[in-house]
Amino acid sequence: MNERLAFYKFIIDSLPIAVVVIDSEFRIAEFNSWAEKLTGYAWQEAKGHHCGEILRSGMCDDNCPLKAILNRAESTVGVRTSILSKKEEVIHVQISAAALFDEEGKLLGGVETLLDISQLVALERERGNFISMLAHDMRSSLTGIHGLGLRLLRKPVGMDEEKERQYLEIITREAAKLEALIDDFLEFSRMEIGTLKLNLSATSLDKELEEVFENYEPRAAQNRISLELQVEDVLPIIDADANRLRRVFDNLLDNALKFSSANGTVTITAQEREQEVMVAIADDGIGIDPEDLPYIFDTFHRGRTAAGREGHGLGLATVKSIVEGHGGRIIVSSQPNVGSTFTLFLPKKRS
Numbered sequence: 001m002n003e004r005l006a007f008y009k010f011i012i013d014s015l016p017i018a019v020v021v022i023d024s025e026f027r028i029a030e031f032n033s034w035a036e037k038l039t040g041y042a043w044q045e046a047k048g049h050h051c052g053e054i055l056r057s058g059m060c061d062d063n064c065p066l067k068a069i070l071n072r073a074e075s076t077v078g079v080r081t082s083i084l085s086k087k088e089e090v091i092h093v094q095i096s097a098a099a100l101f102d103e104e105g106k107l108l109g110g111v112e113t114l115l116d117i118s119q120l121v122a123l124e125r126e127r128g129n130f131i132s133m134l135a136h137d138m139r140s141s142l143t144g145i146h147g148l149g150l151r152l153l154r155k156p157v158g159m160d161e162e163k164e165r166q167y168l169e170i171i172t173r174e175a176a177k178l179e180a181l182i183d184d185f186l187e188f189s190r191m192e193i194g195t196l197k198l199n200l201s202a203t204s205l206d207k208e209l210e211e212v213f214e215n216y217e218p219r220a221a222q223n224r225i226s227l228e229l230q231v232e233d234v235l236p237i238i239d240a241d242a243n244r245l246r247r248v249f250d251n252l253l254d255n256a257l258k259f260s261s262a263n264g265t266v267t268i269t270a271q272e273r274e275q276e277v278m279v280a281i282a283d284d285g286i287g288i289d290p291e292d293l294p295y296i297f298d299t300f301h302r303g304r305t306a307a308g309r310e311g312h313g314l315g316l317a318t319v320k321s322i323v324e325g326h327g328g329r330i331i332v333s334s335q336p337n338v339g340s341t342f343t344l345f346l347p348k349k350r351s
């Protein structure tokens with residue numbers, strides 16, 4: 001192989017996209033390493049086969065992109081379809097094709113590129129699920145509020161004050177749930193379109209943590225969980241968006257309480273370090289399955305232990321983007337049935 005050819009082969013092999021080159025009879029003539037990875041076939045296995053036998057795409061039978069070029073003399077760009085891998089897995093891809101003809105219009109060969117879009121398709125599906133779950137949860141809160149509101153308006157004879165109070169309490173609780181849900185959704189949309197803007201000002205972490213503690217203490221006590229705040233020294237004043245930081249602490253504490261059982265302990269600790277401030281929220285609850293840990297901050301990801309508990313898998317994704325927006329980072333350590341600790345580090349000075 002001459003040097004130039006070897007160089008072209010190297011380029012095709014290095015492209016982070018599957019490239020399949022076919023000859024004039026639609027037989028595979030080149031197959032780069034991404035094509036091997038995507039389809040599961042080694043180059044030696046694919047070589048010489050009709051491309052439809054290897055790719056088994058939804059388009060192969062009636063809508064072959066290369067035949068379409070032959071018929072209509074136009075190239076296929078970025079068409080979504082799926083292929084079947086050697087292991088019979090359905091892989092969603094975006095396919096593009098181009099063909100080379102001789103002077104008489106006879107096909108000399110063609111090239112197909114396939115981009116793996118499985119993750120994108122999964123995200124779209126999850127987003128769809130999320131929207132319907134959100135609508136469902138909003139609807140059930142609203143239906144409750146509506147029904148109780150009507151009852152209070154009609155005020156049947158004999159409705160005592162205690163009942164009336166109970167209804168008002170449920171209405172208030174459901175309305176607060178709706179508000180939190182909408183807040184999460186708005187924050188998520190802002191994050192997605194990149195318009196999450198922080199309003200930074202001098203913020204006392206001591207004050208923030210004290211207020212969060214006071215806010216959550218009664219709720220923890222109601223669930224027979226002991227909430228502790230351990231801050232030894234005075235914490236520095238940092239440049240932060242206090243409202244957004246509050247959302248971070250609220251989300252982490254909501255989770256710590258949600259995934260703990262009665263008689264558990266949730267501890268908030270904070271410490272000043274050389275360049276940063278560390279805040280950790282630890283619980284001794286049900287913990288996180290090791291298989292979920294790498295994805296726990298992903299949007300919509302809900303751990304397998306979360307089944308049966310309220311949530312939409314948005315909280316930690318929001319927490320992470322707010323912390324990173326502040327130039328900080330967040331880590332998690334967890335063990336099933338032992339507990340979880342979320343530790344965030346915020347820079348003392350923003351660069």
Ligand code: ADP
Nearest residue numbers: 255256259287302303306311312313314315316
């Ligand atoms: P949600 O709580 O709405 O499911 P989050 O994004 O807040 O969504 O959390 C994602 C997942 O992380 C949860 O579904 C749960 O599996 C796991 N998780 C978060 N915090 C904890 C915790 N303190 N203990 C155990 N699991 C947790």
